[in-house]
Amino acid sequence: MKAYRGHLIHITGAPSLAEAPDHLVSIPDGAIIVDDAGLITYSGEFLTLPTGAEVVDVRPGFLLPGFIDTHIHFPQTYCTNAFGGGQLLNWLERCIFPAEAALAEPDFARAAARDFCAKRISVGTTTALVFGSAFPDAQDALFEESMRTGLRTISGRGIQTVGPESAGALLTDEQTAIELTTAEITRWHAADTGDPRTALLHAAVVPRFALSVTPDTLMALGELYDGLRGAGVYFHTHLSENTAEIAAVRSMYGVDDYLDAYDGRFGPGSSPAGKTLLGSHSVLAHAVHCTDAELARMAETGTSIAHCPTSQLFLGSGTMPWRRTTSSGVNVALGTDVSAGDEWLLPRVLNDCFKVHMSEAAHAATSLVGAELLYTATLAGARALALADRIGNLDVGREADFVVVDPERQRLLPEMLARIDAEDTESLLFTLLTGMRDESVADVYVRGRRVSA
Ligand code: GUN
Numbered sequence: 001m002k003a004y005r006g007h008l009i010h011i012t013g014a015p016s017l018a019e020a021p022d023h024l025v026s027i028p029d030g031a032i033i034v035d036d037a038g039l040i041t042y043s044g045e046f047l048t049l050p051t052g053a054e055v056v057d058v059r060p061g062f063l064l065p066g067f068i069d070t071h072i073h074f075p076q077t078y079c080t081n082a083f084g085g086g087q088l089l090n091w092l093e094r095c096i097f098p099a100e101a102a103l104a105e106p107d108f109a110r111a112a113a114r115d116f117c118a119k120r121i122s123v124g125t126t127t128a129l130v131f132g133s134a135f136p137d138a139q140d141a142l143f144e145e146s147m148r149t150g151l152r153t154i155s156g157r158g159i160q161t162v163g164p165e166s167a168g169a170l171l172t173d174e175q176t177a178i179e180l181t182t183a184e185i186t187r188w189h190a191a192d193t194g195d196p197r198t199a200l201l202h203a204a205v206v207p208r209f210a211l212s213v214t215p216d217t218l219m220a221l222g223e224l225y226d227g228l229r230g231a232g233v234y235f236h237t238h239l240s241e242n243t244a245e246i247a248a249v250r251s252m253y254g255v256d257d258y259l260d261a262y263d264g265r266f267g268p269g270s271s272p273a274g275k276t277l278l279g280s281h282s283v284l285a286h287a288v289h290c291t292d293a294e295l296a297r298m299a300e301t302g303t304s305i306a307h308c309p310t311s312q313l314f315l316g317s318g319t320m321p322w323r324r325t326t327s328s329g330v331n332v333a334l335g336t337d338v339s340a341g342d343e344w345l346l347p348r349v350l351n352d353c354f355k356v357h358m359s360e361a362a363h364a365a366t367s368l369v370g371a372e373l374l375y376t377a378t379l380a381g382a383r384a385l386a387l388a389d390r391i392g393n394l395d396v397g398r399e400a401d402f403v404v405v406d407p408e409r410q411r412l413l414p415e416m417l418a419r420i421d422a423e424d425t426e427s428l429l430f431t432l433l434t435g436m437r438d439e440s441v442a443d444v445y446v447r448g449r450r451v452s453a
């Protein structure tokens, strides 16, 4: 049993986004106690800390919940800042498909898995929904390295059955796609504990996007996923990121709305043709250009959005309208989308999130407050991953996923924070979240265990 003493900041309870500011906890001399099973048994003032625990004093550091990245691409570990000469479809064809083909080589894939996990640790991403490689050996390396380092990881191999010439190495026929996906789930879902309710590792069904598969493949994946829901397997893909992509999906599937392709409604004119892939364990990345009907359907089915503003800037994808999207009731979590997103640190993505929504057209522009930003990078992620009963904040009973942020590691950050009125928690949190950079992440814990590369 250990106690960690520092400035405790988190969003307590189980609020909605709108309620987050009222649930913000900030205790300048705070502490948590973590028991031997990695659960938080005390969370509050250091002054009233029960006796008996060895105290680790991280002051002047902050204790924050671990960051939850709901969309990041493992086979793009080395691809940030790649020049695609155009938006999404050009960038995929020119840069990404060839780069991902390199993970067919197992030694390279193992090195990428080590670097991917080490980088995640260095930026405090305790939990990630990871878009996987097409290659089973590479996925084995990712899960093995995640288990070795102690990270919390949900992933599935990227499924592609159709695509341009440069995607050739990533394609399989449909039967092979189903077999490889099934084998990965059998091998890795809850592989660490044998029980999804306690596991750090989970598996997902991950078609790259509607343009990488066919209606037949989505039909087969719908059948497969229907049989896996009960076991807590996830569904993850991209949705409505780019206008050229959306036009191509409409024309390839004959659907009214892009979402219909994932909702079993890929018959002519969006008529029902197969099983839906939406649900409480389904996370769709981007959702920049959705119709009200698509937002309502995601909210109704408990499907979440992984919002990736840094990526949307890099690829010129547009901006997910914040207020229209969140007010539809759909849960909006945060994703780096490395490598279209060229930042690994979720607070840097929050910084972009603030800027792009402040810059929306006049009637839609909004100034997100610190509590909303923190919520989006923590509790909303936990909710998207159906893990809100285990992680997302530092309440008693939660698994102790937390990050020690030491402002003294970063030039000017201590001075910036010192100038803020100690009572002005919102300003302090805003400055910390939008101002912190990689170097201020000091220590990272998952289920009470310090993770290290
Ligand atoms: N859509 C299909 N594949 C990708 C990808 O790798 N990155 C992004 N941002 N969008 C995609």
Ligand code: ZN
Residues within 6 Å of the ligand: 071, 073, 131, 238, 285, 337
């Ligand atoms: Zn992506």
